[in-house]
Amino acid sequence: MNIVVCVKQVPDTTEIKIDPVKNTLIRKGVPSILNPFDKNALEQALKLKDRYGGRVTVISMGPDHAKEVLREALSMGADKAYLVTDRAFGGSDTYATSYILSKVIEKLGSFDFVLVGKQAIDGDTGQTGSSIAEHLGISRLSYVLDIEISESKCIVKRQVEEGIEVVETKLPVLCTLTKESNKPRYATIRGKIDSLKAEIEEIHLTDVPDIDTTKIGLNGSPTRVKATFTPKRQSSGEIMEAVNPEKTAKVLVGKLVESKLL
Amino acid sequence: MRGGKLMSLLYTKEQKELIALVKEMAENEIKPYIQELDEKGECPREMFKCSFDMGLHMLEIPKSYGGTGLSYETTAMIFEELAKVDAGYAVTFVTTFVALRNVILSGTPEQGKYFADVIGKGNFASFALTEPNAGSDPAAIRGTAVKDGDEYILNASKTFITNGALASLFVGFFKTDPEAGHNGISTFIIDADTPGITIGKHEDKMGLRLSNTTDVIFEDVRVPASNMLGKDGGGFKLALNALNLSRAFVATLAVGIMQRALDESIKYAKERKQFGKPIIKFQMVQQMLADMAIKIEASRVLVNNTMRLMDNGNLVRKEGAITKTFVSDCAQEVTSNAVQIFGGYGYSKEYPVEKLMRDCKVFQIFEGTNQIQRMTIAGVLEREYK
Numbered sequence: 001m002n003i004v005v006c007v008k009q010v011p012d013t014t015e016i017k018i019d020p021v022k023n024t025l026i027r028k029g030v031p032s033i034l035n036p037f038d039k040n041a042l043e044q045a046l047k048l049k050d051r052y053g054g055r056v057t058v059i060s061m062g063p064d065h066a067k068e069v070l071r072e073a074l075s076m077g078a079d080k081a082y083l084v085t086d087r088a089f090g091g092s093d094t095y096a097t098s099y100i101l102s103k104v105i106e107k108l109g110s111f112d113f114v115l116v117g118k119q120a121i122d123g124d125t126g127q128t129g130s131s132i133a134e135h136l137g138i139s140r141l142s143y144v145l146d147i148e149i150s151e152s153k154c155i156v157k158r159q160v161e162e163g164i165e166v167v168e169t170k171l172p173v174l175c176t177l178t179k180e181s182n183k184p185r186y187a188t189i190r191g192k193i194d195s196l197k198a199e200i201e202e203i204h205l206t207d208v209p210d211i212d213t214t215k216i217g218l219n220g221s222p223t224r225v226k227a228t229f230t231p232k233r234q235s236s237g238e239i240m241e242a243v244n245p246e247k248t249a250k251v252l253v254g255k256l257v258e259s260k261l262l
Numbered sequence: 263m264r265g266g267k268l269m270s271l272l273y274t275k276e277q278k279e280l281i282a283l284v285k286e287m288a289e290n291e292i293k294p295y296i297q298e299l300d301e302k303g304e305c306p307r308e309m310f311k312c313s314f315d316m317g318l319h320m321l322e323i324p325k326s327y328g329g330t331g332l333s334y335e336t337t338a339m340i341f342e343e344l345a346k347v348d349a350g351y352a353v354t355f356v357t358t359f360v361a362l363r364n365v366i367l368s369g370t371p372e373q374g375k376y377f378a379d380v381i382g383k384g385n386f387a388s389f390a391l392t393e394p395n396a397g398s399d400p401a402a403i404r405g406t407a408v409k410d411g412d413e414y415i416l417n418a419s420k421t422f423i424t425n426g427a428l429a430s431l432f433v434g435f436f437k438t439d440p441e442a443g444h445n446g447i448s449t450f451i452i453d454a455d456t457p458g459i460t461i462g463k464h465e466d467k468m469g470l471r472l473s474n475t476t477d478v479i480f481e482d483v484r485v486p487a488s489n490m491l492g493k494d495g496g497g498f499k500l501a502l503n504a505l506n507l508s509r510a511f512v513a514t515l516a517v518g519i520m521q522r523a524l525d526e527s528i529k530y531a532k533e534r535k536q537f538g539k540p541i542i543k544f545q546m547v548q549q550m551l552a553d554m555a556i557k558i559e560a561s562r563v564l565v566n567n568t569m570r571l572m573d574n575g576n577l578v579r580k581e582g583a584i585t586k587t588f589v590s591d592c593a594q595e596v597t598s599n600a601v602q603i604f605g606g607y608g609y610s611k612e613y614p615v616e617k618l619m620r621d622c623k624v625f626q627i628f629e630g631t632n633q634i635q636r637m638t639i640a641g642v643l644e645r646e647y648k
Binding site for chain 2: 185186187188189190192193196
C-alpha cells in the first residue's frame with residue numbers, strides 16, 4: 001500500500017505574540033512547526049502502515065527550511081520525504097499549490113491514499129487538500145476519523161455535524177484529517193537520530209516536465225491578497241450575575257429577543 | 263525554550279532535539295500523574311509504555327546488540343530531562359542500565375546479546391548486591407552460590423533492590439567462596455521467573471516513591487553455570503567497575519531535580535508578592551536563587567565532564583565519586599532553599615518543591631554513601647601521590 005502525506009511548515013501560533021504598539025503579529029523569532037492537522041494525517045498513514053503494511057511518503061512544498069518538518073515526519077516513522085521547491089513555485093496560492101502537489105504525486109507513481117490535514121493553522125483556508133483530489137481526479141473524503149480496509153473494501157469513518165458517518169470508498173482516495181482523528185505518536189529516539197542524518201530529496205520544476213507553467217507561482221495564482229489587517233475587536237459581551245436564576249433567565253431572553261437572536 | 267533555558271553546555275543539534283523530544287513526552291504523558299503516584303508510592307507498568315515506545319530502554323544498549331548505542335554524555339542529558347519530571351521514574355530506566363553495564367563490561371557476547379534482547383522487548387533489569395548486613399561493605403554479603411554439576415544453586419536475602427518487582431532479569435552477587443572475602447564474590451544473570459525467587463515487601467520510602475524498591479529472596483534458585491558473569495570470584499571487582507560508571511548517572515538525575523527546583527522557584531518568586539512587590543525583587547531571595555543557579559551549573563558541567571571521560575574509556579573511580587558526592591550534596595541545599603522560597607506553601611504537598619527535597623536525600627546514600635565516596639576519593643588521592 002502506498003500512502004502519500006502532504007505536510008506544511010507553519011508558524012507555531014501558540015507562540016505568536018502581539019506587538020502592543022502596532023497591534024500586529026510579531027513573526028520574528030516565532031518557531032516553525034509541522035502543521036498539527038498534518039501530524040494527524042501522518043499518524044493515520046502510520047496506523048495504516050502498522051496494520052496493513054506499506055510505504056509512507058511525505059511531501060512538502062516550501063523553502064529549504066521546510067525540510068525541518070519533513071525530518072520530523074521521518075522521525076515519527078515515514079519512509080521517504082521529498083521537498084518540492086523551486087523559485088517558479090514561489091507565491092503560489094492554494095489553487096497553484098494544489099496543482100503542483102498533484103503533479104508531483106502523479107510523478108511519484110501509483111498510490112492508494114493521499115492524506116492531508118483538514119487545514120493549515122496559518123492560512124486556515126482548508127482548500128489545498130481538497131483541491132489536490134480535484135486535480136488528480138480522485139474521490140475526496142473530509143473530516144476523516146479512521147480508515148479500515150476489510151476484504152479489499154475501504155471503510156472510512158467521517159465526522160459530520162450529526163454524528164459519525166461510515167462510508168465505503170474505492171481507492172485511490174484523498175482524505176483530510178483533523179485533531180479528533182487520532183493522537184499523533186512521538187518520534188522514537190532512534191527515529192529522531194536517523195532523521196537528522198536523512199537525505200531529503202528535492203523536486204524542482206525540471207523534475208516535473210508535464211507541468212503547465214501558466215498554472216504555477218504568483219502569475220498562475222488566481223487569488224490576489226489585497227490587504228491583511230487585524231480586525232477591530234467587537235464589543236465584548238455582558239456578564240450577568242445569576243443571583244436569582246429565574247429572573248436572570250427572563251432578562252437574558254428579553255435581551256436575545258431585543259437583539260433579534262430569538 | 264519554555265520554562266527554563268538550557269545552560270552551561272555546548273549541546274549539539276542532535277542533543278537539543280533529543281532533549282526537546284523527551285521533555286515534550288515527559289511533560290504531556292508523565293507529569294500529570296506524578297503527584298498522585300508519589301502519594302501512592304508506586305508506578306504502574308502502563309506508565310512506562312510511553313518511554314518504551316520512544317526507546318528510552320535502548321539508549322545504552324550497543325548498536326551491535328540492536329540498541330541505540332548513544333554516548334554516555336547524551337544519555338545523561340536525556341535522563342536529566344526525565345528527572346526534571348520525576349527522578350524516581352528515571353531511576354527505573356537508569357537501574358536497568360546499571361545491571362546492563364555489568365554484562366556489557368564483563369560478560370560474553372552471548373550474555374550481552376541475551377540481556378539486550380530481553381530488555382529490548384520492553385523490560386527492566388535489576389542489580390542485586392545489597393543485603394541487610396552488607397550495605398557499604400559488600401564483602402560482607404552472605405548469599406551463596408554452590409556449584410552442582412552444570413548449575414549453581416543460589417541462596418540469598420537481598421534488600422533495597424531497585425526494580426525488584428519490575429525486573430525481568432537480575433544481575434545478582436553471591437559468594438562462591440564464603441571464606442574468601444572480596445575475592446569470594448561471583449556474579450550471575452538470573453531470569454526473574456526462575457523458581458525459588460520471591461519478591462518481598464515494597465519499601466514505603468521518603469522519596470523517589472515512583473521507583474520500585476523491594477526485598478528479593480533467592481531460595482535454592484538454580485541457574486546454568488554459563489550464567490556466571492566474568493570470572494569465578496571476580497564479582498567484587500566487576501561490581502566496582504560498573505558502579506564507578508553509575509555514579510555520574512545518579513548525579514545527572516540530581517541535576518534534573520535541582521533544575522526543576524530552580525525553575526519552580528523562579529516562577530514562584532516572580533508571581534508571589536509581599537510588601538507590594540514580587541519577592542524576586544528582594545536581595546535575600548535573589549541570593550538564594552543565584553546560589554542555586556551556581557550550584558546547578560557547576561554540577562551539570564561536572565557530570566558532563568565525567569560522562570565524556572567515560573565515553574573515552576576512562577574508569578572514573580575518583581571522578582565518578584567526586585561527581586556523585588558534589589552534586590548530591592548541592593542538591594540538598596538547592597531543594598531545601600526552593601522550599602524556603604515558597605515559604606509555608608513550600609512545606610505543603612500541594613506545591614511541587616517539598617517532593618524534590620524528599621526525592622534528593624537518597625542521592626547522598628545510594629550507589630555508595632557520600633562518606634564511602636570520600637573514602638574512595640581519598641584512597642585514590644593517596645595512591646596518586648605515591
